Amino acid sequence: MEKTWFVERPYPNEKDISSCGLIGLINTDGRRVPGELIRDAMANMHDRGNGLGGGFGAYGIYPTWQDHYCMHVMYEDQSKVVPLEAFLYDKLRVDHVEEIPVAASRKIRKYPYFRRYFIAPPAADESEADTFMVETVMEINQADNGAFVISSGRNMGVFKGVGYPEDIYDFFRLDEYEGYIWTAHNRFPTNTPGWWGGAHPFSLLDWSIVHNGEISSYGINRRYLEMFGYVCALQTDTEVVAYLLDLLVRRHGLTFEQASAVLAPPLWKDIDAMPAPKKEEFKKMRMIYASASLNGPFAFLLAYSGGLIGLNDRVKLRPLVVARKDKTWYMSSEESAIRVVEPELEEMFAPPAGKPFIVELDKAPAAV
Amino acid sequence: MATIAAHVLESTEPYIIDVGRTYYRELNNQIRELAAEGVKRFVLKNVMGQRYLCAGLSHEISVEVHGTPGEDMAVFMDGPKITVYGNAQNAIGNTMNEGKIVVHGLGGDVIGYGMRGGRIYVRDNVGYRVGIHMKGYFDKQPVIVVGGKAGDFLGEYMAGGCLVVLGATVNDDRPIVGDYCAAGMHGGRLYVRGQVRAERLGKEVKVFNLEEQDVQFLTPILQDFAHTFNRDLDIFDFGQYCKILPVSSRPYGNLYAY
Numbered sequence: 001m002e003k004t005w006f007v008e009r010p011y012p013n014e015k016d017i018s019s020c021g022l023i024g025l026i027n028t029d030g031r032r033v034p035g036e037l038i039r040d041a042m043a044n045m046h047d048r049g050n051g052l053g054g055g056f057g058a059y060g061i062y063p064t065w066q067d068h069y070c071m072h073v074m075y076e077d078q079s080k081v082v083p084l085e086a087f088l089y090d091k092l093r094v095d096h097v098e099e100i101p102v103a104a105s106r107k108i109r110k111y112p113y114f115r116r117y118f119i120a121p122p123a124a125d126e127s128e129a130d131t132f133m134v135e136t137v138m139e140i141n142q143a144d145n146g147a148f149v150i151s152s153g154r155n156m157g158v159f160k161g162v163g164y165p166e167d168i169y170d171f172f173r174l175d176e177y178e179g180y181i182w183t184a185h186n187r188f189p190t191n192t193p194g195w196w197g198g199a200h201p202f203s204l205l206d207w208s209i210v211h212n213g214e215i216s217s218y219g220i221n222r223r224y225l226e227m228f229g230y231v232c233a234l235q236t237d238t239e240v241v242a243y244l245l246d247l248l249v250r251r252h253g254l255t256f257e258q259a260s261a262v263l264a265p266p267l268w269k270d271i272d273a274m275p276a277p278k279k280e281e282f283k284k285m286r287m288i289y290a291s292a293s294l295n296g297p298f299a300f301l302l303a304y305s306g307g308l309i310g311l312n313d314r315v316k317l318r319p320l321v322v323a324r325k326d327k328t329w330y331m332s333s334e335e336s337a338i339r340v341v342e343p344e345l346e347e348m349f350a351p352p353a354g355k356p357f358i359v360e361l362d363k364a365p366a367a368v
Numbered sequence: 369m370a371t372i373a374a375h376v377l378e379s380t381e382p383y384i385i386d387v388g389r390t391y392y393r394e395l396n397n398q399i400r401e402l403a404a405e406g407v408k409r410f411v412l413k414n415v416m417g418q419r420y421l422c423a424g425l426s427h428e429i430s431v432e433v434h435g436t437p438g439e440d441m442a443v444f445m446d447g448p449k450i451t452v453y454g455n456a457q458n459a460i461g462n463t464m465n466e467g468k469i470v471v472h473g474l475g476g477d478v479i480g481y482g483m484r485g486g487r488i489y490v491r492d493n494v495g496y497r498v499g500i501h502m503k504g505y506f507d508k509q510p511v512i513v514v515g516g517k518a519g520d521f522l523g524e525y526m527a528g529g530c531l532v533v534l535g536a537t538v539n540d541d542r543p544i545v546g547d548y549c550a551a552g553m554h555g556g557r558l559y560v561r562g563q564v565r566a567e568r569l570g571k572e573v574k575v576f577n578l579e580e581q582d583v584q585f586l587t588p589i590l591q592d593f594a595h596t597f598n599r600d601l602d603i604f605d606f607g608q609y610c611k612i613l614p615v616s617s618r619p620y621g622n623l624y625a626y
Contacts, residue, residue, distance in 0.1 A: 336417025
């Protein structure tokens with residue numbers, strides 16, 4: 001029987017080359033808005049994808065359960081639910097569970113089954129709770145159980161699948177959600193089959209990432225991550241970036257600037273030209289994190305509950321522009337996509353390659 | 369297609385298209401058909417990222433673009449004049465052969481890739497890889513003038529034509545040109561209104577002061593540029609400029625020969 005998420009695995013664990021479209025917005029005042037803006041902007045970049053992947057990341061969508069981890073789980077079919085739930089309920093306290101409502105249409109006819117679980121923090125200590133959640137996600141994703149965890153953060157969720165993003169938006173009925181950060185992705189996979197798990201964003205805890213480009217260093221990054229307990233199970237290069245962020249920022253305590261310098265390391269000649277203390281810092285990072293640095297062209301949007309970050313590879317091989325209107329910042333592959341939903345922008349520019357463009361909330365998101 | 373009213377063909381009034389979300393293929397076909405029927409002037413309103421505007425067109429037409437045109441505007445273009453009131457996205461003037469592009473705003477990355485003729489004027493900053501693989505052949509000498517500053521890889525593998533970066537219309541702390549400027553350049557001329565640090569340059573080029581013939585060559589181009597943007601730009605201080613030229617000729621001429 002053909003599987004719902006089209007995972008035929010003819011090229012197991014191969015990397016993926018893609019040339020995609022991405023867009024994101026953040027309201028720095030934390031105001032929650034429907035995703036319609038992002039859908040319309042993304043629809044304007046329809047031709048950047050080929051219908052083999054579309055997805056959305058949204059933050060602030062579950063205010064009622066904001067202290068709970070929300071696990072979005074993609075099941076091959078409904079028969080896989082009972083065994084996984086037995087495992088989950090044994091391990092964690094699930095306070096609420098529901099189907100993720102979907103609306104099938106002519107455009108999305110064949111699809112996996114989705115449920116979401118609101119999980120009470122498994123430990124009082126935040127870091128301990130996070131670690132336990134990561135271990136659980138890794139355990140589920142690498143097991144042969146017909147289930148994958150698509151997102152696992154608090155007050156956020158990832159909705160993705162095979163189709164154009166505007167159709168995926170309608171499929172997941174995203175007009176029923178409101179968020180203060182939205183990211184979206186239009187996929188053009190060329191090297192692995194487009195499947196539901198391979199669409200973007202890729203997410204772990206509250207990290208989520210959409211990516212235009214190709215990570216040639218996927219193999220070495222994946223092996224490096226395995227040493228820290230991260231298992232790449234989704235057959236797509238971008239997956240490593242979500243886990244690298246978790247490792248570098250949450251576990252190793254790097255700043256976003258430092259983490260960006262690991263992912264997009266400055267060239268040695270530029271490091272040599274730096275003043276002494278900075279030079280030492282960057283030299284150390286290049287040596288310590290050699291296997292965590294990314295090779296290949298990329299434009300990323302990295303989102304977390306407190307902000308949105310745009311980052312290009314150091315020689316700018318993919319497009320990325322940034323714009324602002326009032327308290328709303330946009331980051332996109334194309335300016336025209338932003339203008340469609342916000343014609344009157346106050347700022348509009350392309351950030352320099354290899355340097356993160358960081359927009360954080362004015363104040364920390366309410367109670368987490 | 370409806371027959372075009374005689375007064376549109378004869379008068380100087382432009383043919384106005386409210387573009388909105390029209391698909392790029394439809395829009396480009398419409399322009400192509402109208403141009404073939406004799407329309408000389410177009411005004412495109414509300415442009416929303418439509419790609420390949422005026423691709424391959426060889427008619428002597430002028431096109432005003434209001435809004436944000438999409439990727440690869442004027443690719444293979446061979447004659448028209450396009451004026452953009454707004455910012456341009458990436459890869460405008462790709463392999464363009466003749467004509468003119470004027471951008472009243474920012475330019476994106478990869479402007480004038482492999483450009484063979486015609487002119488591109490961008491009022492403000494431009495992105496990475498501007499004028500790469502530009503070429504020139506006898507009277508076909510493309511020119512790109514940037515009013516603001518340029519990103520990395522400016523004029524990479526440049527083989528002919530002329531690139532000018534003025535740094536005059538914006539006031540930010542970026543250097544006037546980025547890293548790897550003129551890397552692999554082996555033909556053409558690159559003028560920068562300011563100094564370029566040696567470590568930013570490719571290994572195949574050297575920096576020179578302007579000579580009288582450079583001033584004579586540049587003056588009408590700069591006058592046209594200032595006139596185009598209707599600005600009183602202080603850009604005729606030729607003592608401030610430097611000229612970047614390749615110092616080798618056909619460096620790989622023997623690569624495939626004994």
